[in-house]
Amino acid sequence: xxxxxxxxxxxxxxxxxxxxxxxxxxxxxxxxxxxxxxxxxxxxxxxxxxxxxxxxxxxxxxxxxxxxxxxxxxxxxxxxxxxxxxxxxxxxxxxxxxxxxxxxxxxxxxxxxxxxxxxxxxxxxxxxxxxxxxxxxxxxxxxxxxxxxxxxxxxxxxxxxxxxxxxxxxxxxxxxxxxxxxxxxxxxxxxxxxxxxxxxxxxxxxxxxxxxxxxxxxxxxxxxxxxxxxxxxxxxxxxxxxxxxxxxxxxxxxxxxxxxxxxxxxxxxxxxxxxxxxxxxxxxxxxxxxxxxxxxxxxxxxxxxxxxxxxxxxxxxxxxxxxxxxxxxxxxxxxxxxxxxxxxxxxxxxxxxxxxxxxxxxxxxxxxxxxxxxxxxxxxxxxxxxxxxxxxxxxxxxxxxxxxxxxxxxxxxxxxxxxxxxxxxxxxxxxxxxxxxxxxxxxxxxxxxxxxxxxxxxxxxxxxxxxxxxxxxxxxxxx
Amino acid sequence: xxxxxxxxxxxxxxxxxxxxxxxxxxxxxxxxxxxxxxxxxxxxxxxxxxxxxxxxxxxxxxxxxxxxxxxxxxxxxxxxxxxxxxxxxxxxxxxxxxxxxxxxxxxxxxxxxxxxxxxxxxxxxxxxxxxxxxxxxxxxxxxxxxxxxxxxxxxxxxxxxxxxxxxxxxxxxxxxxxxxxxxxxxxxxxxxxxxxxxxxxxxxxxxxxxxxxxxxxxxxxxxxxxxxxxxxxxxxxxxxxxxxxxxxxxxxxxxxxxxxxxxxxxxxxxxxxxxxxxxxxxxxxxxxxxxxxxxxxxxxxxxxxxxxxxxxxxxxxxxxxxxxxxxxxxxxxxxxxxxxxxxxxxxxxxxxxxxxxxxxxxxxxxxxxxxxxxxxxxxxxxxxxxxxxxxxxxxxxxxxxxxxxxxxxxxxxxxxxxxxxxxxxxxxxxxxxxxxxxxxxxxxxxxxxxxxxxxxxxxxxxxxxxxxxxxxxxxxxxx
Numbered sequence: 001x002x003x004x005x006x007x008x009x010x011x012x013x014x015x016x017x018x019x020x021x022x023x024x025x026x027x028x029x030x031x032x033x034x035x036x037x038x039x040x041x042x043x044x045x046x047x048x049x050x051x052x053x054x055x056x057x058x059x060x061x062x063x064x065x066x067x068x069x070x071x072x073x074x075x076x077x078x079x080x081x082x083x084x085x086x087x088x089x090x091x092x093x094x095x096x097x098x099x100x101x102x103x104x105x106x107x108x109x110x111x112x113x114x115x116x117x118x119x120x121x122x123x124x125x126x127x128x129x130x131x132x133x134x135x136x137x138x139x140x141x142x143x144x145x146x147x148x149x150x151x152x153x154x155x156x157x158x159x160x161x162x163x164x165x166x167x168x169x170x171x172x173x174x175x176x177x178x179x180x181x182x183x184x185x186x187x188x189x190x191x192x193x194x195x196x197x198x199x200x201x202x203x204x205x206x207x208x209x210x211x212x213x214x215x216x217x218x219x220x221x222x223x224x225x226x227x228x229x230x231x232x233x234x235x236x237x238x239x240x241x242x243x244x245x246x247x248x249x250x251x252x253x254x255x256x257x258x259x260x261x262x263x264x265x266x267x268x269x270x271x272x273x274x275x276x277x278x279x280x281x282x283x284x285x286x287x288x289x290x291x292x293x294x295x296x297x298x299x300x301x302x303x304x305x306x307x308x309x310x311x312x313x314x315x316x317x318x319x320x321x322x323x324x325x326x327x328x329x330x331x332x333x334x335x336x337x338x339x340x341x342x343x344x345x346x347x348x349x350x351x352x353x354x355x356x357x358x359x360x361x362x363x364x365x366x367x368x369x370x371x372x373x374x375x376x377x378x379x380x381x382x383x384x385x386x387x388x389x390x391x392x393x394x395x396x397x398x399x400x401x402x403x404x405x406x407x408x409x410x411x412x413x414x415x416x417x418x419x420x421x422x423x424x425x426x427x428x429x430x431x432x433x434x435x436x437x438x439x440x441x442x443x444x445x446x447x448x449x450x451x452x453x454x455x456x457x458x459x460x461x462x463x464x465x466x467x468x469x470x471x472x473x474x475x476x477x478x479x
Numbered sequence: 480x481x482x483x484x485x486x487x488x489x490x491x492x493x494x495x496x497x498x499x500x501x502x503x504x505x506x507x508x509x510x511x512x513x514x515x516x517x518x519x520x521x522x523x524x525x526x527x528x529x530x531x532x533x534x535x536x537x538x539x540x541x542x543x544x545x546x547x548x549x550x551x552x553x554x555x556x557x558x559x560x561x562x563x564x565x566x567x568x569x570x571x572x573x574x575x576x577x578x579x580x581x582x583x584x585x586x587x588x589x590x591x592x593x594x595x596x597x598x599x600x601x602x603x604x605x606x607x608x609x610x611x612x613x614x615x616x617x618x619x620x621x622x623x624x625x626x627x628x629x630x631x632x633x634x635x636x637x638x639x640x641x642x643x644x645x646x647x648x649x650x651x652x653x654x655x656x657x658x659x660x661x662x663x664x665x666x667x668x669x670x671x672x673x674x675x676x677x678x679x680x681x682x683x684x685x686x687x688x689x690x691x692x693x694x695x696x697x698x699x700x701x702x703x704x705x706x707x708x709x710x711x712x713x714x715x716x717x718x719x720x721x722x723x724x725x726x727x728x729x730x731x732x733x734x735x736x737x738x739x740x741x742x743x744x745x746x747x748x749x750x751x752x753x754x755x756x757x758x759x760x761x762x763x764x765x766x767x768x769x770x771x772x773x774x775x776x777x778x779x780x781x782x783x784x785x786x787x788x789x790x791x792x793x794x795x796x797x798x799x800x801x802x803x804x805x806x807x808x809x810x811x812x813x814x815x816x817x818x819x820x821x822x823x824x825x826x827x828x829x830x831x832x833x834x835x836x837x838x839x840x841x842x843x844x845x846x847x848x849x850x851x852x853x854x855x856x857x858x859x860x861x862x863x864x865x866x867x868x869x870x871x872x873x874x875x876x877x878x879x880x881x882x883x884x885x886x887x888x889x890x891x892x893x894x895x896x897x898x899x900x901x902x903x904x905x906x907x908x909x910x911x912x913x914x915x916x917x918x919x920x921x922x923x924x925x926x927x928x929x930x931x932x933x934x935x936x937x938x939x940x941x942x943x944x945x946x947x948x949x950x951x952x953x954x955x956x957x958x
Contacts, residue, residue, distance in 0.1 A: 001566045001569075001838060002565075003496075003498075003500040004497065004501075006493075006500065006569070007493060009569055010493035010496070010569065011490055013569055013572055013573060014485075014489035014490055016576075017485070017489070017572075018482040018483065018485050018486035018489065019482075020576065021482040021485065022482045031587070031588050031589070033588050035588070035812045036592070037588070038588055039592040042593065044599075045600075045603070046603060046604055046841055048840055048841050048842050050837070050838055050843065051837040051840075053569075055837075056837050060573060064589045064830075065577075066589075067588040067589025067592065068579055068590075069580075069585060071580045078586075079586065079804065079805075082580040086480040086481075086482065086484070087480045089485070090480075090485070090488055090492055092571075092572075093489070093493075093571075094496070096571040096575070096780055097492070097493075097496030097500070097568060098496075098544075098547060099550065099562075099563025099568065099780060099781075100547055100550065101548075101550045105514070106509070107548050107557075107558065108546070108547050108548055109517055109546040110510070110543045110544075110545075111547075113516075113517035113521075114517065114521065114543065116518055117521045117522075120523075121524075121525035124524070125525055138822050139823060141822045141823045141824075142821055145821060152671070159671075159673060160669075162673055162675055163650060163673040163674075164644070164650070164668070164672045164674070165644045166644050166647050166650045166651060166671065166672070166673065166676070167650065171642060171646065172645060181802075182800035182802040183823055186800050186821075189640075190628055190821065191669075192631070192644035192645060192670065192671035194638060194640075194641055194642040194643020194644070195639065195641065195642075196641055196646070197642060197643055197645070239804060240802075301578060302826055303822075318668075319669075321661035321662065321664065321665050323915075324916035325558065325718060325719060325913045326661075326913075329902075330514050334514045342621055342624060342669065343617050343782075344618060344620045345618045345620075345774075345781055345782065347781055358526050358529070358530040358534075358535050359529055359530060359532065359535060362526065363527050363528060364529065423808075434805075435804075435806075436803045437803035445804060
């Protein structure tokens with residue numbers, strides 16, 4: 001395709017995207033397709049001759065769009081906000097158009113240095129001190145795996161340079177809670193710690209935050225058993241119920257015990273843009289690594305996960321490679337981001353943060369986040385004040401966990417009722433929420449924060465919730 | 480930013496990208512900026528109020544572009560081809576515009592199913608049998624780490640579910656060569672094997688391919704020592720000199736010894752689109768995992784690395800997570816790509832492959848790859864037939880490794896001469912190549928295969944090479 005053909009096609013595509021974003025609230029929130037339906041609409045055989053752009057865009061419209069759960073829809077309250085602000089989309093388009101290659105500073109100095117700048121902008125904007133240096137990973141899963149590998153190597157005095165983890169005689173142990181994100185267990189297993197050496201520390205039953213005394217005790221038990229405590233992973237705003245571990249208390253323990261402390265603020269990091277929320281991660285300066293995702297609530301399009309460390313030399317020592325074909329005369333003077341994470345090659349992801357922050361400005365972003373916090377408060381108050389409705393977990397941020405408990409329903413019948421009313425809504429396409437398990441019973445997470453979600457949408461959601469729960473209860477009675 | 484504002488801005492950006500791609504051959508190939516120059520041009524303080532698009536695009540033009548080493552430039556012969564075909568860029572733009580979230584099939588059925596379809600298209604197009612199932616990773620580094628974690632878990636009967644790698648008494652060992660990509664050593668260390676358990680198997684000195692007898696011998700030595708051989712990583716088209724390990728012979732050994740065989744064809748996978756090149760990975764059907772990067776020579780924009788396995792159940796067993804908030808009624812019926820790699824969240828990367836294959840068609844892509852192979856042959860013949868010039872490694876694909884050896888120059892003086900003439904060219908911005916070390920001495924890799932590189936560019940390169948080498952030799956004599 002020539003640049004001139006691209007110009008024509010690009011204009012058509014931009015128009016299509018603009019139209020799509022304008023009509024998104026008329027689409028069903030949850031994709032209405034059955035398993036295999038998209039696949040069956042596509043050719044099994046790869047195309048040998050070029051198709052026209054019109055044909056590809058027609059398929060985009062008729063096959064792809066119906067197969068999307070519209071997370072940019074104002075009535076999307078599922079999982080977590082996954083905003084793709086159009087300002088950041090422009091940055092992503094610029095990145096694609098430039099077609100750069102990030103494998104060393106020399107391969108694209110601008111890619112490296114814009115990343116340095118925007119990571120530092122976000123450091124300032126979240127109130128972190130100058131001791132932190134950041135980079136962009138794809139997701140918090142990868143950032144967390146990186147953190148746990150760093151912890152492993154620090155605890156073993158760099159076992160990788162010797163016999164690896166398998167040469168260690170006493171098992172390394174890591175500590176988190178059951179409320180922590182599933183990616184933490186996954187990262188612990190991938191990094192080789194093993195399930196037996198992953199401790200799920202007891203939580204405060206009211207807010208599902210890690211109990212520091214329980215952590216101290218678990219560590220003491222491990223030390224007595226001859227194990228080697230290596231790392232604590234603290235969640236700030238867990239995915240499930242936005243639980244907030246007491247970072248400061250955990251940091252004191254980690255410091256005393258010489259453990260790596262990784263703070264996972266994947267969703268809640270966006271809230272740290274608001275000075276009034278920073279109490280939630282009080283003590284964060286004592287951590288060793290932090291990750292959070294601008295690609296969630298803040299709205300810089302996926303994939304954009306920030307990973308901060310205080311000591312990049314430690315990161316570089318574990319992650320560094322220096323093949324001869326990548327050497328250059330500036331080695332030592334410049335940042336080589338290939339040594340700050342797992343992949344060698346990287347896209348120019350910093351551009352989407354750069355465009356987003358410059359075109360929207362942080363003032364507007366902060367205003368939107370505050371709007372969402374207000375909406376969550378308003379919604380929680382409505383739920384709490386209604387008969388048979390409950391908010392089942394503290395509303396620390398923008399997620400409200402709720403249950404509808406009609407008189408006489410409990411146990412499995414209540415579970416069935418919960419799934420009935422939420423599935424009824426999800427299937428309708430009018431709104432979408434994630435049912436989730438809390439203390440062994442289903443509840444529904446209402447995660448507020450899509451860029452286009454205004455108070456009127458929340459009011460509408462509340463009406464839909466009430467009528468769906470009533471209809472489900474009636475139906476269940478009738479059976 | 481509203482969709483209407485995005486429309487206007489998007490059109491301006493598309494025009495800018497089209498213009499940029501048209502004038503790319505007038506830009507210096509290697510970025511001419513000094514370390515810190517880009518950073519110093521940017522604001523230290525994050526913007527609070529919105530900037531205009533004009534201001535951002537002016538900075539893109541005046542600060543970012545000069546900071547890019549232009550890998551889309553027809554005179555770029557560095558590292559490896561990193562083509563970002565404009566057809567694939569359109570797919571990437573569509574992905575950004577849709578702003579989808581891939582964390583489960585339910586979150587975007589189309590993302591999952593288009594990925595299934597395009598991975599199968601590429602399977603067919605590279606002549607792999609139906610036993611392979613694929614997914615898209617960001618880079619071959621990540622794919623290789625995944626392969627080595629799978630190997631580790633298979634060899635330990637899933638140690639992760641128990642005490643992890645650290646519970647194993649006899650060390651697992653993996654086998655590769657010094658010619659293999661640096662990411663393999665990195666992956667081995669990250670996966671916890673440790674440097675002591677990474678064997679660099681002897682190579683055939685002429686073509687730097689792994690010697691199968693040497694592999695068999697190393698395995699035997701390890702078995703006698705009580706170690707546990709776990710995996711072989713075979714390179715098909717290494718980054719350094721496009722060395723090709725004898726996959727079939729290695730596969731027989733791996734099969735007999737019950738080792739995992741990962742085939743790293745990051746760059747050369749594109750050549751497998753050509754039936755006449757498939758002899759290079761003869762035996763690949765016996766491997767356990769394969770990775771190759773359409774984002775290199777084939778030209779689907781970074782990041783797009785294919786990872787194929789024969790047994791996804793094994794992959795899922797090691798990588799799976801299933802938190803309650805991600806459960807849905809279709810679990811078990813659909814593919815959950817979160818269980819096929821490290822990250823939970825994924826972009827709709829399949830769209831760039833889908834657009835690329837549909838808009839360009841495989842016939843045209845194959846024609847271009849054949850053009851590059853012919854150009855490499857032509858260039859190698861020119862070099863070989865010129866006085867004092869040598870091709871120093873077999874030309875298996877599109878990379879030609881050369882040295883200029885003026886009479887009387889050897890050892891360190893020859894190294895200095897090599898670096899002198901290549902740096903002279905790289906600094907000029909006229910062309911760019913990667914110097915690299917072979918058998919302890921510098922040589923220059925001429926990696927052919929940028930989408931816009933025609934025979935005339937290679938002819939020009941050959942003239943530049945000769946005059947630069949002569950000038951460097953004269954200069955060195957003068958000293």
